[in-house]
Amino acid sequence: xxxxxxxxPYVSPGRSLKRLMIDVIIGLIPGTLAYAxxxxxxxxxxxxxxxxxxxxxxAAVLRLRQKPxxxxxxxFSAVVAxxxxxxxxxxxxxxxxxxxxxxxxxIAGKHLxxxxxxxxxxxxxxxxVVLLISFPREMTTWxxxxxxxxxxxxxxxxxxxxxxxxxxxQWDALTSATPLDRYKTGLGQNLTAIEIRQSPLFxxxxxxGWEWVAGGWLLGGLWLFFTRTIRWQIPVAVLASFGAIxxxxxxxxxxxxxxxxFHLFSGGIMLCAFFIATDPVTAATTDxxxxxxxxxxxxxxxxxxxxxxxxxxxxxxxxxxxxxxxLIDYYTQPRVYGDDA
Amino acid sequence: MSIKLKGFYGGMQLEGHKTESLxxxxxxxxxxxxxxxxxxxxxxxxxxxxxxRGEHVLRGQLIADxxxxxxxxxxxxxxxxxxxxxIRPVPHPSGHSDTCIVIDLDGKDESxxxxxxxxxxxxxxxxxxxxxxxxxxxxxGAVFPTSAKLLRAxxxxxxxxxxxxxECEPYITCDDILMRxxxxxxxxxxxxxxxIFNPVCTLIAIEDDKPEAIExxxxxxxxxxxxxxxxxxxxxxxxxxxxKQLVKNLTGKEVPQGQFAFDIGLLCLNIATCVxxxxxxxxxxxxISRIVTVSGNGIAQPGNWETRLGxxxxxxxxxxxxxxxxxxDSQHLVMGGPMMGFSLSSDCVPIVKASNNIxxxxxxxxxxxxxxxxxxxxxxxxxxxxxxxxxxQQLYWQARAKDYHRSEExxxxxxxxxxCCSAVCPSQIPLVQYYRAAKSEIxxxxxxxxxxxxxxxxxxxxxxxxxxxxxxxxxxRRLKREALQKNRLQNKAAxxxxxxxxxxxxxxxxxKQARSSNPKNTTELSTVxxxxxxxxxERRRVARLERR
Numbered sequence: 001x002x003x004x005x006x007x008x009p010y011v012s013p014g015r016s017l018k019r020l021m022i023d024v025i026i027g028l029i030p031g032t033l034a035y036a037x038x039x040x041x042x043x044x045x046x047x048x049x050x051x052x053x054x055x056x057x058x059a060a061v062l063r064l065r066q067k068p069x070x071x072x073x074x075x076f077s078a079v080v081a082x083x084x085x086x087x088x089x090x091x092x093x094x095x096x097x098x099x100x101x102x103x104x105x106x107i108a109g110k111h112l113x114x115x116x117x118x119x120x121x122x123x124x125x126x127x128x129v130v131l132l133i134s135f136p137r138e139m140t141t142w143x144x145x146x147x148x149x150x151x152x153x154x155x156x157x158x159x160x161x162x163x164x165x166x167x168x169x170q171w172d173a174l175t176s177a178t179p180l181d182r183y184k185t186g187l188g189q190n191l192t193a194i195e196i197r198q199s200p201l202f203x204x205x206x207x208x209g210w211e212w213v214a215g216g217w218l219l220g221g222l223w224l225f226f227t228r229t230i231r232w233q234i235p236v237a238v239l240a241s242f243g244a245i246x247x248x249x250x251x252x253x254x255x256x257x258x259x260x261x262f263h264l265f266s267g268g269i270m271l272c273a274f275f276i277a278t279d280p281v282t283a284a285t286t287d288x289x290x291x292x293x294x295x296x297x298x299x300x301x302x303x304x305x306x307x308x309x310x311x312x313x314x315x316x317x318x319x320x321x322x323x324x325x326x327l328i329d330y331y332t333q334p335r336v337y338g339d340d341a
Numbered sequence: 342m343s344i345k346l347k348g349f350y351g352g353m354q355l356e357g358h359k360t361e362s363l364x365x366x367x368x369x370x371x372x373x374x375x376x377x378x379x380x381x382x383x384x385x386x387x388x389x390x391x392x393x394r395g396e397h398v399l400r401g402q403l404i405a406d407x408x409x410x411x412x413x414x415x416x417x418x419x420x421x422x423x424x425x426x427x428i429r430p431v432p433h434p435s436g437h438s439d440t441c442i443v444i445d446l447d448g449k450d451e452s453x454x455x456x457x458x459x460x461x462x463x464x465x466x467x468x469x470x471x472x473x474x475x476x477x478x479x480x481x482g483a484v485f486p487t488s489a490k491l492l493r494a495x496x497x498x499x500x501x502x503x504x505x506x507x508e509c510e511p512y513i514t515c516d517d518i519l520m521r522x523x524x525x526x527x528x529x530x531x532x533x534x535x536x537i538f539n540p541v542c543t544l545i546a547i548e549d550d551k552p553e554a555i556e557x558x559x560x561x562x563x564x565x566x567x568x569x570x571x572x573x574x575x576x577x578x579x580x581x582x583x584x585k586q587l588v589k590n591l592t593g594k595e596v597p598q599g600q601f602a603f604d605i606g607l608l609c610l611n612i613a614t615c616v617x618x619x620x621x622x623x624x625x626x627x628x629i630s631r632i633v634t635v636s637g638n639g640i641a642q643p644g645n646w647e648t649r650l651g652x653x654x655x656x657x658x659x660x661x662x663x664x665x666x667x668x669x670d671s672q673h674l675v676m677g678g679p680m681m682g683f684s685l686s687s688d689c690v691p692i693v694k695a696s697n698n699i700x701x702x703x704x705x706x707x708x709x710x711x712x713x714x715x716x717x718x719x720x721x722x723x724x725x726x727x728x729x730x731x732x733x734q735q736l737y738w739q740a741r742a743k744d745y746h747r748s749e750e751x752x753x754x755x756x757x758x759x760x761c762c763s764a765v766c767p768s769q770i771p772l773v774q775y776y777r778a779a780k781s782e783i784x785x786x787x788x789x790x791x792x793x794x795x796x797x798x799x800x801x802x803x804x805x806x807x808x809x810x811x812x813x814x815x816x817x818r819r820l821k822r823e824a825l826q827k828n829r830l831q832n833k834a835a836x837x838x839x840x841x842x843x844x845x846x847x848x849x850x851x852x853k854q855a856r857s858s859n860p861k862n863t864t865e866l867s868t869v870x871x872x873x874x875x876x877x878x879e880r881r882r883v884a885r886l887e888r889r
């Protein structure tokens with residue numbers, strides 16, 4: 001009797017890559033639902049469209065690269081990247097905007113570097129930043145949540161808008177600045193924080209709707225933590241450093257800055273802390289390195305929010321931190337057993 | 342007294358699969374028709390056969406030995422006639438073949454006269470020599486010659502003796518059943534080791550998933566009352582039985598890189614090794630058998646058998662009821678545990694000193710499919726479980742890129758190949774396989790470098806020698822020329838009286854005579870020449886030392 005050679009260990013493997021990605025998708029659900037609840041089903045349409053497109057692009061590139069298509073498609077990494085990318089877009093975006101973004105996400109962000117595992121930059125953030133720089137008008141057209149006077153597009157209107165079948169002008173008071181935007185422009189006009197908060201855009205701690213969406217990311221993030229999909233270091237470091245710097249700045253000038261809680265529950269910081277910064281491929285991989293990496297992102301997000309040209313800084317912060325990862329990993333190698341014992 | 346466990350980094354909890362092979366007590370394996378004994382069953386120098394084809398051997402008779410200090414001799418496990426000494430497949434990760442002594446058994450199992458020594462009169466070094474002669478090696482799987490370990494330990498002095506009964510790998514229960522069956526022998530062996538080393542304390546470590554074994558050892562300890570000896574129950578976390586992990590867990594100390602436990606005053610021995618020592622001391626018995634677990638989902642009746650070394654694996658499989666063919670008809674054989682064992686190419690290979698377990702897995706239940714695996718996503722799960730505290734995913738990238746310089750910088754050689762990283766990898770990358778390959782390539786290139794260095798030294802030496810020869814030749818010629826000139830002048834003076842032909846003949850005769858009486862031409866060396874010879878000798882001596 002002869003048998004084939006396989007190398008040990010011969011035990012059932014742990015959680016697969018596919019299962020890991022599915023767990024991330026499950027974690028994205030609460031926040032996504034909150035998003036859809038407050039801003040209409042447009043976001044779901046964006047996600048579905050982006051995911052379909054991403055899978056198609058991935059399959060096409062894999063074919064060009066002469067790689068097996070099925071195992072790469074079914075690892076669901078493209079779904080996660082496209083989902084995260086779609087979450088960064090305005091609720092209603094034209095199809096070509098999503099297509100360009102997905103193209104950059106999947107091709108420039110992922111496959112030009114060699115595919116999953118080889119990309120130094122977070123693909124979703126690459127696609128998003130390309131759009132933000134190239135199409136600033138489309139990318140900063142934000143829509144009102146429900147609960148404020150104005151229209152929220154329904155399912156069919158959203159689909160129609162996606163494909164350019166209707167004119168956006170027919171609805172009233174549809175768009176508005178995001179709460180973060182309002183803060184930035186308000187402070188620029190020398191309004192005080194209290195005056196800015198008079199706007200109907202603001203809710204309990206963050207913006208109306210936005211605070212619940214952020215809560216959803218937090219909930220999903222806890223799921224990721226308890227299923228051991230992510231480790232505590234990055235989210236804790238991102239939120240702690242971000243929280244710390246906002247406390248310091250706030251205490252320094254409470255009337256001229258937004259509160260730390262408002263900051264934590266606005267914009268993309270919560271999504272970033274649990275879902276974007278924790279992308280293992282592009283994050284630091286040592287225990288200590290993850291903390292430095294998270295701290296760097298937290299500080300950069302706040303600096304860009306406070307003094308940068310954009311109301312939120314998650315994408316830039318993540319990409320900048322991605323650049324530092326090889327350096328961080330190199331200098332934070334753990335002590336090996338028996339080292340100078 | 343009770344020691345506090347210090348824990349160790351990483352590791353993982355695995356499904357034990359221990360109960361399957363523990364449903365029945367230890368059984369004695371029947372004698373097969375023939376035994377296959379590889380000449381090398383330990384780490385170190387290979388043995389040389391001391392028997393010849395057709396020779397009749399008795400149980401316990403020495404049949405192979407080596408003069409190296411890091412070696413363990415081999416004894417005939419039963420009586421019979423040497424059929425042949427031939428190259429056969431042996432159990433080895435690479436599936437290679439090696440020289441084996443094949444003995445056709447006569448079934449009488451006749452023993453040689455065992456010499457039992459008076460233990461009280463033995464000195465430490467005599468005891469260690471006795472253990473070497475009995476062919477004892479580390480039976481936990483490493484098969485390092487025990488005598489070599491003990492010798493180093495006695496040179497360094499030992500303050501803590503650790504008896505390792507952890508047995509952390511799934512499926513394997515040979516140590517468990519050994520502790521249940523031969524607990525007294527284990528404790529007596531511990532006593533002999535204490536007598537040799539006089540340690541400050543002795544710790545017997547057993548994982549908490551073996552309550553029966555723990556109880557047996559506890560009772561044996563109580564009945565024999567060893568001094569300063571403590572039974573320590575450690576949590577079941579793979580690889581708690583790894584020597585470095587056990588040392589860390591029990592003492593909080595770490596074995597420094599490139600050193601051994603005995604370098605820091607610790608001696609760690611497996612319980613089966615302990616029993617082998619007891620038998621060598623009390624009965625003069627050599628290591629001719631060991632307990633082997635046969636388990637896995639592909640075997641009909643899993644269990645433990647006390648098996649003569651050299652027994653073909655298929656004999657043991659038959660004793661265990663044969664392969665289970667109800668669901669799948671192809672089996673996968675592994676020697677050792679599922680985490681660190683290796684695949685066997687066939688069931689014709691013999692049980693050797695290292696064989697603690699034969700794992701029979703039904704082919705489709707082998708989870709690893711060779712060939713395709715997902716890419717590394719740097720999730721870091723591997724680093725979390727790595728008991729050596731390495732960064733396995735970085736080592737993987739380096740191994741793939743063949744960046745071996747980096748691999749060594751990231752301490753590839755500290756990897757104990759426990760398999761935890763592979764087991765938790767979501768991309769199911771056979772990480773350990775990459776590390777093994779990288780290690781062997783690094784070793785090979787170091788060997789090549791060593792060889793080329795050696796050749797360079799030889800070449801340079803040769804060049805020097807030729808130059809020197811040229812110089813001395815020239816010197817000699819010059820001296821000769823001068824002498825001839827002088828002669829010619831003298832001859833010219835004496836020319837008138839001597840017939841030049843006769844003179845030439847006389848010179849030739851004298852020369853011939855001189856040559857026959859003194860062929861080596863080394864008596865009348867100038868001091869310069871003598872010095873050169875001495876220098877050359879010195880260089881040769883240094884080169885010889887360096888080569889060592």
